[in-house]
Amino acid sequence: MVVIRQKLVPEAQAKKVTYGGINKKKKVVVHGTDNYRTGADADAHARLQYNGNSRSASWHWSVDEKEAVQSFLHEWSCWAAGNDKGNLEGIHVETCVNADGNYKKTLENTAALIAKILKDEKLTIDDVVQHNHYSGKNCPREIRSGNVPWSDFLKMIQNAGTTQTPKPNTDNKKCRVLTGTYSTIQAAENVLDVLKYRFSWVAYIEQDGSEWRVKTGTFTGMAAAQAGANKIKTAKLAQVANVVAA
Numbered sequence: 526m527v528v529i530r531q532k533l534v535p536e537a538q539a540k541k542v543t544y545g546g547i548n549k550k551k552k553v554v555v556h557g558t559d560n561y562r563t564g565a566d567a568d569a570h571a572r573l574q575y576n577g578n579s580r581s582a583s584w585h586w587s588v589d590e591k592e593a594v595q596s597f598l599h600e601w602s603c604w605a606a607g608n609d610k611g612n613l614e615g616i617h618v619e620t621c622v623n624a625d626g627n628y629k630k631t632l633e634n635t636a637a638l639i640a641k642i643l644k645d646e647k648l649t650i651d652d653v654v655q656h657n658h659y660s661g662k663n664c665p666r667e668i669r670s671g672n673v674p675w676s677d678f679l680k681m682i683q684n685a686g687t688t689q690t691p692k693p694n695t696d697n698k699k700c701r702v703l704t705g706t707y708s709t710i711q712a713a714e715n716v717l718d719v720l721k722y723r724f725s726w727v728a729y730i731e732q733d734g735s736e737w738r739v740k741t742g743t744f745t746g747m748a749a750a751q752a753g754a755n756k757i758k759t760a761k762l763a764q765v766a767n768v769v770a771a
């Protein structure tokens with residue numbers, strides 16, 4: 526999981542530092558900022574672009590250990606690769622190396638972001654390249670130095686792509702189904718037999734004044750109990766079947 530935020534560069538400024546909205550979006554290109562100053566984090570790089578970068582340079586994403594900030598939608602053809610091929614087909618991701626950052630966490634966030642980009646843009650792990658791939662520049666320097674091997678970084682992306690956050694199951698309350706009442710115990714027993722032998726449920730008979738009802742064992746969750754109640758009604762075993770807390 527990575528926190529994602531947009532701080533999109535206004536169009537008038539974007540036109541000055543890109544080729545416009547003609548990106549072929551075929552590759553995700555990994556960079557390092559080479560900016561080791563304290564505070565040179567994703568927000569600082571995003572603000573630099575937002576406020577009008579004086580350099581003829583642009584990139585889509587800046588990532589640090591806290592978040593990934595998007596400066597350009599992927600359609601924009603940013604100037605980051607050092608050559609036109611890379612500028613016209615790349616989605617460019619800058620990883621921050623600021624002295625006060627946590628580089629390992631930054632790479633984890635970058636991997637999670639790239640996994641999302643691959644999914645969104647229908648690309649594969651083979652489409653992830655280093656800036657070096659285009660211009661021969663020693664970028665991303667930190668990864669290319671071998672501290673975190675490129676093959677390990679690619680594995681991080683693949684693992685991030687398959688990790689699903691499990692949905693919390695909030696419907697786990699124990700519930701039972703109670704039928705309406707029958708005037709004879711015989712009628713209740715007939716229903717009980719169906720629940721026990723045809724549905725293979727746990728079920729009981731209980732007396733209610735001078736009448737009788739059937740009560741099921743517990744279901745886990747309202748949804749399961751409601752499905753049980755519907756099954757009883759569909760089988761015409763009872764006109765009324767209520768779900769109650771067990």
Ligand SMILES: [Zn+2]
Pocket residue numbers: 555556557605656662664665
């Ligand atoms: Zn680069």
